[in-house]
Amino acid sequence: MSDRTVTIEINQQQEQMLDRLVAEGELGETHGEVVRSGFARFCEKHPELFEGGVGGEGARDE
Amino acid sequence: MSDRELVVEHVMEPGTGKALPVRRGQILRIEQIGNGQCADFNAFNLHDYKEYFHTGRTRHLHGLFPTEGDMLWSAPPRERPMLTIIRDTVGTNDIQYPRCTGFLYEYQYGFETHTNCHDILAESIREYGLTPDDVHDSFNFWMHTGVDDQGRLYIKRMLAKSGDYVELIAHFDVLAVPNVCGADIFSTSNFELKPLRVQVLEATDEERERWLLAAEPEYRNQRTPADFKLSQIKVTRELDRDESYEPDWSVYPIVKHSLKVPLSDEDHAQIEGLRANGGFGQSDGEIVRHAFFSWWIEEYMRGPKHQHAGQ
Numbered sequence: 550m551s552d553r554t555v556t557i558e559i560n561q562q563q564e565q566m567l568d569r570l571v572a573e574g575e576l577g578e579t580h581g582e583v584v585r586s587g588f589a590r591f592c593e594k595h596p597e598l599f600e601g602g603v604g605g606e607g608a609r610d611e
Numbered sequence: 612m613s614d615r616e617l618v619v620e621h622v623m624e625p626g627t628g629k630a631l632p633v634r635r636g637q638i639l640r641i642e643q644i645g646n647g648q649c650a651d652f653n654a655f656n657l658h659d660y661k662e663y664f665h666t667g668r669t670r671h672l673h674g675l676f677p678t679e680g681d682m683l684w685s686a687p688p689r690e691r692p693m694l695t696i697i698r699d700t701v702g703t704n705d706i707q708y709p710r711c712t713g714f715l716y717e718y719q720y721g722f723e724t725h726t727n728c729h730d731i732l733a734e735s736i737r738e739y740g741l742t743p744d745d746v747h748d749s750f751n752f753w754m755h756t757g758v759d760d761q762g763r764l765y766i767k768r769m770l771a772k773s774g775d776y777v778e779l780i781a782h783f784d785v786l787a788v789p790n791v792c793g794a795d796i797f798s799t800s801n802f803e804l805k806p807l808r809v810q811v812l813e814a815t816d817e818e819r820e821r822w823l824l825a826a827e828p829e830y831r832n833q834r835t836p837a838d839f840k841l842s843q844i845k846v847t848r849e850l851d852r853d854e855s856y857e858p859d860w861s862v863y864p865i866v867k868h869s870l871k872v873p874l875s876d877e878d879h880a881q882i883e884g885l886r887a888n889g890g891f892g893q894s895d896g897e898i899v900r901h902a903f904f905s906w907w908i909e910e911y912m913r914g915p916k917h918q919h920a921g922q
Contacts, residue, residue: 553873553874553879554871554872554873554874555871555872555874555882555895555896555899556869556870556871556872556896557869557870557872557896557899557900558867558868558869558870558896559867559868559869559870560865560866560867560868561865561866561868562862562865564868566907570907580870581870581871581872581873582873584870584872584899584903585872585873585874585878587902587903587906587907588872588878588881588899588902588903588906589877589878589881590906591902591903591905591906591909591920592878592881592884592885592902594906594909595920595921598884598885598888598890598920598921599881599884599885599887599888
């Protein structure tokens with residue numbers, strides 16, 4: 550993991566959703582880790598979105 | 612279904628409609644007598660007429676052309692399944708087009724008077740003390756429609772033949788209001804008006820077991836005006852400001868917090884890929900947010916997703 554982060558703004562309703570995902574225990578222990586996991590899973594699931602672009606190697610290899 | 616008990620039968624002649632109480636567990640059947648006649652349709656809660664059929668929620672949950680297995684929903688804040696289509700021998704129904712009106716025929720064709728669904732529905736519900744303002748956007752049985760690549764609606768030739776029918780089971784007591792669509796100068800009913808037979812039947816035990824939903828709302832947000840601050844029906848038409856009004860929003864203020872999301876080098880490469888895609892925003896934060904919530908919709912959202920990720 551690099552030391553780079555991205556900052557997004559989350560409101561109290563979205564925090565409730567992240568609380569539930571943290572409680573499920575599968576995606577991470579913090580809101581930030583959960584968002585990162587969901588983001589990565591989305592990218593892994595949709596290699597077609599990277600076709601013709603400069604997406605990650607993993608996505609393009611699928 | 613020979614063991615269904617017939618409650619009432621009525622033939623709607625062209626230019627007419629009929630308001631029919633359909634109790635919970637009863638079936639409304641609408642049948643073609645001639646070839647290809649559209650039936651516009653309204654529905655009200657028989658015990659609270661302010662709960663009525665809502666094309667918007669129905670379209671949202673079942674798409675543009677609801678058919679067998681789909682439900683007709685009531686308007687917010689109640690949002691309950693009113694009826695389920697349990698049989699549809701054709702499968703071409705429409706909930707995009709609004710009911711035709713006198714204005715439409717005058718504006719588009721110059722008719723001073725013409726059969727139109729709004730007026731027919733208004734006359735039908737007058738039998739129960741309802742007014743023309745209570746007529747609402749209709750479910751259009753057998754209306755064969757489409758959407759072109761420019762997003763414009765169009766009407767195709769009616770496919771229904773004599774003997775075709777739809778059947779709907781009521782999940783609570785409703786006033787069902789079908790009418791013979793008045794459009795004889797659109798292709799809605801192949802340019803002629805024909806009668807339709809309507810029946811109310813008792814569902815069999817097997818049908819009730821298969822189709823009937825619980826009588827009580829399943830969700831706390833299927834509400835009535837009693838759940839809101841102002842629940843009494845306004846009896847005057849003039850609008851006057853309530854000088855004592857103070858806003859009291861259910862969720863307010865919306866409070867935002869900054870959230871730091873740790874990312875790997877591979878994640879950053881993926882961000883670049885999604886930026887190139889063009890459908891996820893431009894800043895890193897926009898892209899991460901859009902992709903994350905898209906994933907959440909795909910994994911956790913119930914019902915139709917209404918989401919198209921990326922370009």
